[in-house]
Amino acid sequence: MNRVGFFVSSALVLLALLSSMLFVVDQRQFGVVYALGEIKDVITEPGLNFKLPPPFQNVSYIDKRLLTLxxxxxxxxxxxxxxxxVIDWYVRWRITDPRAxxxxxxxxxxxGANQLNRVVRxxxxxxxxxxxVxxxxSSKREQLMADVKREVLEQVKGARPWGIDVIDVRITRADYVEAITESVYRRMEAERKRVANELRSTGAAEGEKIRADADRQREVTVANAYRDAQKIKGEGDGQxxxxxxxxxxxxxxxxxxxxxxxxxxxSFGKKGDVMIIDPNSSDFFKAFRGGGAGGAAPAPGKK
Structure with a gap:
């Protein structure tokens, strides 16, 4: 019974020792093997690998994918x-040399993100x-981002390389600070109101001009029509x-x-018209007295 327990415990110790000597590197990572705190090896290819058991050797992992800051x-x-x-930006970068x-x-x-943030800012x-501004x-925004990327690369690839590569630097937002933004909006609003008032004034002036021209044309047309009417009427009266x-x-x-x-x-166009005239002495009723078309007629006798 003691022999069986000895074999079982020995097998468990061997399995534990073997598991501490095996490690798997993912395709998204670098595997860094340390020997007593010093870098012993860097595994760049994915797969199963061997190392000495702790504390002789340890392994840590570093992301090899494209990172965003x-x-x-x-x-x-x-x-x-x-x-x-206020500038919002982002940087696409990756680790290329784990040792450095x-x-x-x-x-x-x-x-790396903390130090890269300082350099990029x-x-x-x-x-x-x-x-x-x-x-x-507008005009030089692309050039600005290219210049920032160049300066950052000079820093990370200088005398003491960081072991990283900067793929891209982009500005996502560029805006005034809040206090200035409010004043800019007020100026924009005032400018838009000024333009609107100017357009209204111009429109009102054009409207008055059009109405004045229309009134002038109407007066001319009415005067010409009255002149022509009077001319025709005069010709008709003459005829x-x-x-x-x-x-x-x-x-x-x-x-x-x-x-x-x-x-x-x-004279007697209305029913209630009254005229007081002596018919005998007035020429107005001569036609009545004539008894015909202009013939002389005896005056009516007095009763």
Whole structure:
């Protein structure tokens, strides 16, 4: 029984020892083997590997994938015109040399991100200090990001290489600080109102001009029409007078009688009209007294 227990415990010890000597490197990682705190080997290919059991050798892992570093703070930066701008950015980077990375940066990805953040922020500050807000927002934005990337690469690949590679540097947002943004919005609102009022004034002036021109054209048209109407009316009156003269010239007594009838119609046009005249002495009722078309008629006797 003691022999069986001895064999079982020995087998368990061997399995534990063997498991401590085996390790698996994932395809997304570097495997770094340490011997008494010193880097012994770096495993770059995925698979099963062997090492001495602790404490003689230990293994740690470092990510070999493409990493992203986002700007962690919103502290404003000054442009060439001394305008305070808030810049949000990100960096795509990866570890390429684990030995140099561990010696010069740190044991994990967080250490590299912290130091890289400082270098990238300083590079952005230096480049933004050389540019205006307009250049930052439009014309020279791509050049700014390229210059920042170049400066960061010079830092990480200098006399003491970090063992990393910077793939890309990008600006995601560039904006004024909150206090300046509010004043900018107010200026923009005032400018839009000024433009709107100017457009309204211009429109009102154009409207008045159009209305004045339309009124002038209407007056001219009405005057021309009245002139033409009066001309036609005058020609008609002239023709009528000529016709009357010709007709009345043929029979003077009938013309006088006709005119008297027209005068009677005009004088007694309404039912309640009253005229006080001596019919015997007035020529107005001569047609009545004549007893015919202009003939003399005896005056009515008095009763």
């Amino acid at each position: 986002d700007s962690p703070d919103t502290e404003p930066m000054l442009t060439l015109e001394k305008q305070r701008m 990375y561990i010696r010069n940066v740190g044991l994990d990805e967080a250490a 300083n590079a952005f500050q230096e480049e933004i200090n050389r540019r205006t 307009r250049e930052l927002l 009528a007078a000529a016709i009357y003269a010709e007709a009345f010239g043929r029979d003077a007594q009938f013309a006088q009688f006709y005119r008297s009838l027209q005068a009677y119609i005009a």
